[in-house]
Amino acid sequence: MSAPAGKTADAAASVTRLTPSFDGVTPLAAPAPAVDPAVRISHVTKRYGAGPIVLDDISLDIAPGEFVCLLGASGCGKSTLLNLIAGLEKKTAGSIETPASGASVMFQESALMPWLTARQNVELALRLRGVPRAERREEALRLLGTVNLAEAGDKRPHELSGGMRQRVALARALAQDRDVLLMDEPFAALDAITRDLLHEELERVWRATGRTIVFVTHNVREAARLGQRVILLSSRPGRVAGEWHIANTRGRRIESPEVAALATEITAELRKEIARNAS
Incomplete structure (x- = not known):
């Protein structure tokens, strides 16, 4: 399942099509009827007082039942965006639409x-x-x-x-x-083996419940392992800098060649963003 993602006017956002091992060719079918997104983020900007802009003109549609990973360097605004979706912080501009039931949140602790x-x-x-x-x-x-x-x-x-x-x-x-589950680096403090086991648990629970999940992480392999869609945010301010769709996520393993290849590709883009911000 995938959903359209908005692009900012000045962000160098790109949609990267994955290799056939990720995105196999499927027969053409009649277009599915349009489905309203579970989460719609439209031109959202966030700044604290007179300080620098943290998030700049973010637009994303997240489909019902989709698993989306938000990825980026520390300080890029990933957790801030999650808090805005949850209603824990107020946006400076733009709009965010979520289900009437709201969203549940799971934190690192x-x-x-x-x-x-x-x-x-x-x-x-x-x-x-x-x-x-x-x-x-x-x-x-x-x-x-x-x-x-x-x-x-x-x-x-x-x-x-x-x-x-x-x-x-x-x-x-x-x-x-609640229909939407927001997860803010929930496995960051765990050892690698425990984290891998919880990846499997989370995937199983997600498939069993049909929840829409927005998962924040700074771990590239974790994003490549879990997400149906990976959104890369730039830093200072946070903008959509890249996007990857993964057509078949069932049975992926953190150590698989497919995850490694995707993580390598995403890491290259992340390094470009970090270098751009440092220059």
Whole structure:
């Protein structure tokens, strides 16, 4: 699935078609009916007070059920854009349209309540959503089962590994039952093996739930492994500097030659952006 992405007037944004190993030729079919985007970002600009512009004229359409990775160097405005979509910050100009249900957010830190068990942390999100008390326990256990953590429902955060805590945080985000899931470098603090396992878990959950996911990362291989679409942001100010569509994402592995080739291509563009900003 892919969605059109807007381009700024002065950004050197480009759509890169991938090699056949990524984007196989498929028979022509009748055009699908137009579908309203799950997230529409139109000419969004952000600056803090009289300071420099952080994001400049960003336009993106994200389709329902699409997995989009926002990638860029530190300080390019990735997290700021995510916060704007979530409504946690106010934009300076432009518009952002999201589903009426809003979006749930998962951060780098799990932010679990340390005095609550894993199940109770998920139940808290259900309570805030208005789920009746009698239904919360069963639903919380179901959601923990979705992230393969049902057996840890009675454990408190200090009894869980970092990867397990992030899975509880994912279950809690799913408990909010919102169509859009925003993820701000949720696996950045984890070791490589745990991160790879959680990539598989996240892909499975995404396919099972049909959520629209916007995933912020500075890890090029992570973006190449997870995204149906990878958006590269330039720095200072943040603009759409590049875009990659991946037609078939099922079964990709972080160590696969396809992911390595895509990561190499994206890294080359990222280095150009960093060099351009430094000059």
